[in-house]
Amino acid sequence: MMIKPWRHLNTRGKVLVVACVTNVWVAVYLAYKGEWMCLFSACMAAFCGIMTYDRRYQHQDAKDINEGRNK
Numbered sequence: 001m002m003i004k005p006w007r008h009l010n011t012r013g014k015v016l017v018v019a020c021v022t023n024v025w026v027a028v029y030l031a032y033k034g035e036w037m038c039l040f041s042a043c044m045a046a047f048c049g050i051m052t053y054d055r056r057y058q059h060q061d062a063k064d065i066n067e068g069r070n071k
Contacts, residue, residue, distance in 0.1 A: 004052040013057030020048035 003017055023045035030038035051057060 002046070002049040004058065008058050009052060010057060010059045013052050013059075016048045016052050016057055020045045020052075023048060 003020060004013065006014065006017065009017065023041045027038045027041035027045060030041060
């Protein structure tokens with residue numbers, strides 16, 4: 001799956017998911033109209049989706065934070 005599940009994301013991660021879905025819809029609309037900008041929008045959607053796997057965009061509890069300090 002390209003996007004981390006919603007329940008594992010913090011607020012910034014959820015914003016990325018919304019941006020990803022929005023860019024997918026824009027890419028489909030632009031492709032339907034025959035615009036080449038649909039490729040850029042599709043690439044940005046993929047980038048936003050992949051970035052949800054970054055730790056900065058995932059929910060962290062106290063255990064995750066303390067493990068990060070010990071490293």
